[in-house]
Amino acid sequence: MEISENNFIKGIRKFSRKSNSVIRGIGDDGAVAELGAGQYVFVQDAMAEHVHFEFSFMDPYYVGKKALYSNISDVLAMGAQPVFYLVTVGIPAGISSGQMERMYRGMNRVAREFGVTLLGGDTVATAKDLFIDISVTGKLAGARYFGRDKARRGDLIAVTGKLGEAALGLKVLKEGGDATGMKNCVRRFLSPAPPYGLWKEIVKDDITDVMMDVSDGLILDLSRMMDESRKQARIHWEKVPMPRPLRQRGLEELAFGGGEDYQLLFTFPREKLPVVAAMIDKGRAVTIIGEVVSGRGVRVYRHGSEVTSPPGGYDHFGGRL
């Protein structure tokens, strides 16, 4: 282990930003923060070496960024503004202090973007592989949380950005080959910034209280939402937004089954359609892909006919509790 503990922790302290609400930051058994009364969102999500990433194609800077982005994505998807985070890194022998520094720099970059404060966490040795586990606390932005359990019959289903980008980006990183026109996809895999501007508009315009992020693939994630809401989703193959290279290469199924895009998936009642249509007219990256009906599960229609075995979501084992 190249890292000297005390120096390392002192090094991390510089990323602990001053905040009026933080009474006691890094340097004690725990951090102390002053909170106003209200509803708060709690999330915790990890990434493990050789499972979610390899250092051969992902610099620690991006591991740090992505680990925090994915957690912030969850907080936004619950309708909350992220406020604090804590991070545990499991560090195997052979990781240099430079690599650790880059990982924390990546997190710090994201923390500034969202105004989130590092409160603390832990560093532990591991026998073999690196892991990073982050918890984020957010404060509800509106009067009620955005839940998977609130989709209603007649709601329309929409998604931000394009789907399948991260899966294609990962394919490029792993397999190499011609990457022309796929820079966005690689960036989406390495640095999946949640669509914060769009989220703020959705909150401001009070469009919905039914939202989740697309972390495991459209079909799998949407089926979880329908499970929780006890409804059925019908989506239209042609409408699902995907990057051009997916269609060109015959990889459209990655838009349905590829994970880690961290786009926002939401339903909204038809009376909000004018507001959503206005967003789309202004060029916002929002696409209506289907509707909620009675029943269960997800059905995919292509040119009006049901696709009998739609491409499923992938499951990088485990999953959020």
Add this chain to the structure above:
Amino acid sequence: MEISENNFIKGIRKFSRKSNSVIRGIGDDGAVAELGAGQYVFVQDAMAEHVHFEFSFMDPYYVGKKALYSNISDVLAMGAQPVFYLVTVGIPAGISSGQMERMYRGMNRVAREFGVTLLGGDTVATAKDLFIDISVTGKLAGARYFGRDKARRGDLIAVTGKLGEAALGLKVLKEGGDATGMKNCVRRFLSPAPPYGLWKEIVKDDITDVMMDVSDGLILDLSRMMDESRKQARIHWEKVPMPRPLRQRGLEELAFGGGEDYQLLFTFPREKLPVVAAMIDKGRAVTIIGEVVSGRGVRVYRHGSEVTSPPGGYDHFGGRL
């Protein structure tokens, strides 16, 4: 991987207790809880296989218990009542669903003991070893947090329970041999319940606002407290409470350098001495071991003479941020 994700997560839901303050529990991108205004403590702490434990001598039930105890210990040491926790488990191939179930049962046992509610977390596959990382949020019990940075010149230094028990317990588990009279030590290593009753008395009697838990060994932890407080600690070898087998086996240094006892270390002003003395008279496991003076670091005295190279704390690398 023997574990089927969806069934597993459904299995975990049973441990998510109903609580008035929990608006949305397991089953969404995050949990939602209602909090009153005030000061809150945030901690996050991990344990890794082959570093902090081996399944050969530690059943998953105890891994779960200890992981949550150690986090709760941090929250108590900050002067807060633990309220919620989230847990991430990194699961290698070869772990059975029965083992996972026992780990969550261990956590659940501890959660009941302290009235803490499981809010969520994550499960991820790992390439090789298991890790468990827990975050706990607590609410300040009194008007101010208990900090390492508040020790004052003239304060007395006290500790709960006995020190070195966990280190001796680990030695017994690893090396085998005659374990007569060491059941308590083995239990302390496997299941280090923080001294909750004593903590409540200390809070109720308003004895201190300077506290930490002994996780890495008395000398190392006390030196951290002195660092933060910019003071010096003088402790008396004879007074340090330790289990009889340590003295019998000439292993007294484990009381100074052995970690993971999760006892509470605190200082208090002399005007509180009558209250602490009354606790001790009632048979409470509190021992006064020294005093705070001007200077830096920790000095150990034995029969009045300074011990020139006192046994240091051990450092299971990394450490709390």
